[in-house]
Amino acid sequence: MFKLGDFEYHGKTVFLRVDINSPVKDGKIISDARFRAVLPTILYLLEHRAKLVIGTHQSKPYKGDYITTEQHAEILSRLLGEEVEYVEDIFGRYARERIRALKPGEAIMLENLRFAAEDVFYRSIEECEKTFFVRKLSSLIDYVVNDAFAAAHRSQPSLVGFARLKPMIMGFLMEKEVKALKRAYETREKPRVYVLGGAKVDDSLKVAENVLKRGKADIILTGGLVGHVFTLAKGFHLGDANLEFMERKGLLELVDWAEEILNEFYPYVRTPVDFAVDYNGERVEVDLLSEEKWLFDRYPILDIGSRTVKKYREILRGARIIVANGPMGVFEREEFAVGTVGVFRAIGESEAFSVVGGGHSIASIYQHNIKGISHVSTGGGAMLNFFAGEKLPVLEAFRISYERFRDLKGI
Known part of the structure; x- marks a missing residue:
C-alpha cells in the first residue's frame, strides 16, 4: 500500500478524504478529537505544498446532526492557524473552479459529501468509479489520500471510487490504525x-x-x-x-x-x-x-x-x-x-x-x-469488521490502487 512518503506533492492537487464526522449539540460541533487525529496528515501535505481538497461526511440525511461542513472548515482553520476555505459545493462548477484555482499550500473544504446522493449508498468500486462525483473530480486530481479509517468498512464513491484512476495513499492516521x-x-x-x-x-x-x-x-x-x-x-x-x-x-x-x-x-x-x-x-x-x-x-x-x-x-x-x-x-x-x-x-x-x-x-x-x-x-464499526475477519473496502481499494500504480512510486 502507498504511504505519504512515497510521492512528491509540490503543486499537485490532492483529494484528502477524512472522517471528521463529529458529535453535534444545538447545531454546534462539540468535539475536535477527530480533527486533531488527522492534523498530522493535513500538515504534511500543506508543508509539502500540495493543493489540498478536503472531503468528509457529517451524519446521515434527516438526522439532527446532519449539517454543512462550514464549522468543520472553521475548526480546521483554528487548529492549523491558517484558512481552510469552506466551499459550498461538492463536484459542481463552483467546486471545480475553486479546485482549479488552488495554489500550492492552500486548502479548501468541500461541502458535506453526503449532500451528494451518490455518496450515501454502498456500491462496488466499478460502480463508484462511474458516479458523477468521481467522473467530475478525477480529471482535476493528481493523488487521493485516504485518512478516513472510521469509514473504512464502507464502499462509497469518495472512499473507493478513485482507486483505479489515481494513486490512493494511506494518511498517517490510516497507517497507524x-x-x-x-x-x-x-x-x-x-x-x-x-x-x-x-x-x-x-x-x-x-x-x-x-x-x-x-x-x-x-x-x-x-x-x-x-x-x-x-x-x-x-x-x-x-x-x-x-x-x-x-x-x-x-x-x-x-x-x-x-x-x-x-x-x-x-x-x-x-x-x-x-x-x-x-x-x-x-x-x-x-x-x-x-x-x-x-x-x-x-x-x-x-x-x-x-x-x-x-x-x-x-x-x-x-x-x-x-x-x-x-x-x-x-x-x-x-x-x-x-x-x-x-x-x-x-x-x-x-x-x-x-x-x-x-x-x-x-x-x-x-x-x-x-x-x-x-x-x-x-x-468503531470499521474496527469490529476488521476483527470479525471481514475485508474492509477501503483497505481493498488501497491494495488495488497500489497494484495499478506502483510503477509511479516516487514520482
Missing part, C-alpha cells in the same frame, strides 16, 4: 483478551465467533447489551423489564447465535456475575444468583456490577494483548459509569498492548482521563 489492529490480531503473544460491550450485538457476535474459531483470542469478556445476550444464552433470566427492552431492540433473536458460540467455546466467554439497576433513580447492584433478582422484572439493567469489574480487572491485568470495543453500561449517567470506567482503567493499568475503539468508548476514555491505553481507535 491498520498497524495497531494488525498487531493485535496477528500476534502470537498470550493471553489475548477481547472485551465486547455496547449495543452493536450482531457485530460483536461476529467478532467473538471469528477470533475464537481462528484461535486469535483466549478469553472474551462481555458487558453492555452484548453481555445481556450471552447471559441469556447461558440460561439466566434477566427479568421482564429487560426482556421487553431487548425484544423491542430485536436482540432476543440473537440469543440462539450466542448459544451456538457458547456450545463450542463455553469456558472462553465470560459474562457478568452481577448487574446494576436504576432503582428509583439510584444505583443498586444485584447478584445474578441472589434473591434480589426480582428487581430485574421491574427495573432496567444499566451497568455491570462491582464484583464483575473486580473479576474482569484481574483477567485484564494479566493479559498481553487486549482488544476492547463498547462500554459496559450507560456510562453517560455517572452512577452507571462504574463498569465502563473500571474496565477501561484496568486496561490502561495493564502492561498489555491494548486497542480500544468505538465512539462511546472513546468518549468515556477522554471524559474520565483514562491513560495507558496503547491505541485508541477512531473507528
Whole structure:
C-alpha cells in the first residue's frame, strides 16, 4: 500500500478524504478529537505544498446532526492557524473552479459529501468509479489520500471510487490504525483478551465467533447489551423489564447465535456475575444468583456490577494483548459509569498492548482521563469488521490502487 512518503506533492492537487464526522449539540460541533487525529496528515501535505481538497461526511440525511461542513472548515482553520476555505459545493462548477484555482499550500473544504446522493449508498468500486462525483473530480486530481479509517468498512464513491484512476495513499492516521489492529490480531503473544460491550450485538457476535474459531483470542469478556445476550444464552433470566427492552431492540433473536458460540467455546466467554439497576433513580447492584433478582422484572439493567469489574480487572491485568470495543453500561449517567470506567482503567493499568475503539468508548476514555491505553481507535464499526475477519473496502481499494500504480512510486 502507498504511504505519504512515497510521492512528491509540490503543486499537485490532492483529494484528502477524512472522517471528521463529529458529535453535534444545538447545531454546534462539540468535539475536535477527530480533527486533531488527522492534523498530522493535513500538515504534511500543506508543508509539502500540495493543493489540498478536503472531503468528509457529517451524519446521515434527516438526522439532527446532519449539517454543512462550514464549522468543520472553521475548526480546521483554528487548529492549523491558517484558512481552510469552506466551499459550498461538492463536484459542481463552483467546486471545480475553486479546485482549479488552488495554489500550492492552500486548502479548501468541500461541502458535506453526503449532500451528494451518490455518496450515501454502498456500491462496488466499478460502480463508484462511474458516479458523477468521481467522473467530475478525477480529471482535476493528481493523488487521493485516504485518512478516513472510521469509514473504512464502507464502499462509497469518495472512499473507493478513485482507486483505479489515481494513486490512493494511506494518511498517517490510516497507517497507524491498520498497524495497531494488525498487531493485535496477528500476534502470537498470550493471553489475548477481547472485551465486547455496547449495543452493536450482531457485530460483536461476529467478532467473538471469528477470533475464537481462528484461535486469535483466549478469553472474551462481555458487558453492555452484548453481555445481556450471552447471559441469556447461558440460561439466566434477566427479568421482564429487560426482556421487553431487548425484544423491542430485536436482540432476543440473537440469543440462539450466542448459544451456538457458547456450545463450542463455553469456558472462553465470560459474562457478568452481577448487574446494576436504576432503582428509583439510584444505583443498586444485584447478584445474578441472589434473591434480589426480582428487581430485574421491574427495573432496567444499566451497568455491570462491582464484583464483575473486580473479576474482569484481574483477567485484564494479566493479559498481553487486549482488544476492547463498547462500554459496559450507560456510562453517560455517572452512577452507571462504574463498569465502563473500571474496565477501561484496568486496561490502561495493564502492561498489555491494548486497542480500544468505538465512539462511546472513546468518549468515556477522554471524559474520565483514562491513560495507558496503547491505541485508541477512531473507528468503531470499521474496527469490529476488521476483527470479525471481514475485508474492509477501503483497505481493498488501497491494495488495488497500489497494484495499478506502483510503477509511479516516487514520482
